[in-house]
Amino acid sequence: MNLALWIAAGVLAAVALTGGLTKAFVPKEKLAAVQGGGWTGTASPGFLKLLGVVEMLAAVGLVLPAVLGTAPVVVPVTAVCWVLLMVGAMITHGRRGEAKFVAVNVVYLAIAVFIAWGRLGPETFTG
Template sequence: MNLALWIAAGVLAVVALLGGITKTFMPREKLAAAPGAGWTTHATNGFVKTLGILEILAAAGLILPAALDIAPVMVPVTAVCWVALMIGAIVAHLREGEAKVVPVNVIYLAIAVFVAVGRF
């Protein structure tokens, strides 16, 4: 079970890191052209960059506390925050008519629930 939780947290960390880097460093106009990123046309640059930075921090929060054995309770707390983020992402994609990417968000949400429950 511990191995499955590490794998799940690792997958979420990679997703968060890649998404965070993209949102933080890619121009919003270029990001808006990507599939599933139409929501960025209605968001400010500051919001998109802030969301990217939070995703990078989530990547660290899913791995480092447990790996370093420093406040390991932060792993499930971060996973719960990821659940909230995925709920927001689902709402945003549905509002933008991007329902085809919602199943991916649901999968990430389920993985985050697994990590949160397993680590609490």
């Protein structure tokens, strides 16, 4: 179970880092032209950059505290925050009729729930 949680956290961290770097550094016009990125056309550039930074911080929070052994409780807290972020993403894509991207967000949400449950319950870092 511990290995599965590490893998899940690594996968989710990679997703968060990729999305964060994209939102923080790719111009808004390019993001809006990509399939599933249409929602960025109505978002402010500042909001997109902020969201990108939040996602990059999530990538760090899902792995680094546990690797360093410093405040490992940040890992499940970050996973819970990711759940909230995915609920927002699901609402955004749902309003746009983008069921495929809602489904992708559901998968990311499920991975985050697994991490939060596992690290707050049976496989805490202090246990």
